[in-house]
Amino acid sequence: MAAVCKHELRMVFHSLTAYVFGAFLLVVMGIGAMLYNLQASVSNFEYVLAFASPVFAAIVPLLTMRVLAEERRQKTDQLLYSLPLSTVEVIAGKYLALLAVFAVPLCVIAVYPVIFARFGDVYLPASYGSLFAFFLMGAALIAVGVFLSSLTENQGFAAGLCVAVILFNYFSVTLSEYVTATAFGSALALFVLAAGLGLLVKVLTRSENLAVAVGLPLMAVVVFAFYVDSSLFEGLLPKVMSALSLFERLNVFVNGVFDLTAVVYYLSVAAFFLFLSVQSLEKRRYN
Amino acid sequence: MIEVEHLTKYYGGFLAVDDISFTIEDGHVYGFLGPNGAGKSTTMNIITGCLSATAGRVRIDGHDIYEEPNQAKRCLGYLPEHPPLYLNESPREYLRFVGQAKGLRGAELAAQIDAVVEKTGIAAVQNKRIAALSKGYRQRVGIAQALLGSPRVIILDEPTVGLDPLQIIEIRELIKELGRTHTVIFSSHILSEVQTICDQILMIAKGRLVAFDTPQNLEQKLLAQNELRLTTDAAPEELCRLLAGVPAVTQLNITQQDAPYTTAQITTDRKDIYELSRAVYRAFAAGDKAILEMALKKGSLEDVFIELTEEQGRAAAQPETEKGA
Secondary structure: OHHHHHHHHHHHHHOOHHHHHHHHHHHHHHHHHHHHHHHOOOOOOHHHHHHHHHHHHHHHHHHHHHHHHHHHHOOOHHHHHHOOOOHHHHHHHHHHHHHHHHHHHHHHHOHHHHHHHHHOOOOHHHHHHHHHHHHHHHHHHHHHHHHHHHOOOOHHHHHHHHHHHHHHHHHHHHHHOOOOOOHHHHHHHHHHHHHHHHHHHHHHHOOHHHHHHHHHHHHHHHHHHHHHOHHHHOOHHHHHHHHHOHHHHHHHHHOOOOOHHHHHHHHHHHHHHHHHHHHHHHHHHHO | OEEEEEEEEEEOOEEEEEEEEEEEOOOOEEEEEOOOOOOHHHHHHHHOOOOOOOEEEEEEOOEEOOOOHHHHHHOEEEEOOOOOOOOOOOHHHHHHHHHHHOOOOHHHHHHHHHHHHHHHOOHHHOOOOHHHOOHHHHHHHHHHHHHOOOOOEEEEOOOOOOOOHHHHHHHHHHHHHHHHHOEEEEEEOOHHHHHHHOOEEEEEEOOEEEEEEOHHHHHHHHOOOEEEEEEEOOOHHHHHHHHHOOOOOOEEEEEEEEOOEEEEEEEEOOOOHHHHHHHHHHHHHHOOOOEEEEEEEOOOHHHHHHHHHHHHHHHHHHHHHHHHO
């Protein structure tokens, strides 16, 4: 694992990726700090983090698009398979390297609140709590990016997909206000979602039986639950959409609450997508 | 030692490897021979753990490649068909990564890298970017990678494809040299290559193992008979009479007769084809007839290869037509 991690770090720092990533993050943070803390003289650094969070839609794909797609294109994935390394070690090594790249600009940013504290009354626990949440959210999004990169050998496609997914997640709370809140509408959406999940399983595993085994029971459960008690579905769709939002949970920290459920949520999302990445890599041995 | 038992691989509905079993002993050069698409790469990918098998098992020094992948892979060095190189790195950086992944550290790592760099002759380019190297050097870097960690078995998938003649000779020399210290398995669709380098040949066609023997034995055992063609001014009946008393003649075919010349094809089951030509010559001398032209055609591995692979092709095609009917 250490070998993969070191190698990945060397590759990222050899190319421009790490520098562009860091520079972009620092520029946006700098603009935010200037607007809020310097010009508007607000003493809450956490607002800057909330302001800068959409930048993930640009920098996470930049960082993760290459990570597995390029291995596949250059056929170096065969080397990884033939080396005495497990797939878990490969994914973990690469992920840790990406986290390290993400952590470097954050270390610079971590100095800002201390500087501001010399000139005003900064509530540091809220600042650093939010920064911690910011890091966790980035970690979760990077895991999503790693997974999307494992699906294709085309970096551009991986990046595009990643931008779309992050933007959708960013706007999901706003969108949830516009989607239907009726019981039938929610049930229908869940039904379609279950069918879509079955389709995704089919695309990933190329096994129709497994896809049917996953999709059909879920669809049946939705239909059954709807007939038993349709009030369960009242307003469910908007609720699910806003609950899935990673960005919404950052706002809780920004408002000064250290939310442990959000921490668990971020960690679960990261673990889930890393697990999927391992499966995606593992699966390529079986086609 | 590599034990392969009843290995089978389906790609969807396509049968790529069909129930292959063999055992590879330590310390020889093994050639994996077969036409394109015969299943060579698939078999090698399965042996090295890059691909899963549909059925069957592979054990390397007693370690199952699926159950104990790490122990099994430590015994192997593998160069896939496309050398898996990171083009933005220098060979030395690349080798450092592979060495670390194979569990080498510190002074031992450096020593091993120096050793394989020297062995594969890439010392002059070890600090250039791999992207700037020629195909021959890239292949060498790929081989160097396989050698790290001193694995007992080196597996090379078509290592000479796409190289110029000089590079091919160099790589062949390298393989021969490696054969002295390692067990080497390499695949090729070029027969002469396998014939000159290997101690043992595994012939594979349409996913099946059709032969596994030394080149000499293969030639002798399975060989098309030795053949001699001659043109004479004797009439066909006379020719038959002259050769009737020659025991070495197994079969005599008159292939062409435009008087006054007769062309005949004579086959023998004797291993020494000169025995036949000597006897034919003496028979003609005794009968006072002239041999105008005589050509010997020695059975070669090429014939065996074509014969075996075509046989396999026919055998594979037959059940399908039966099914269709």
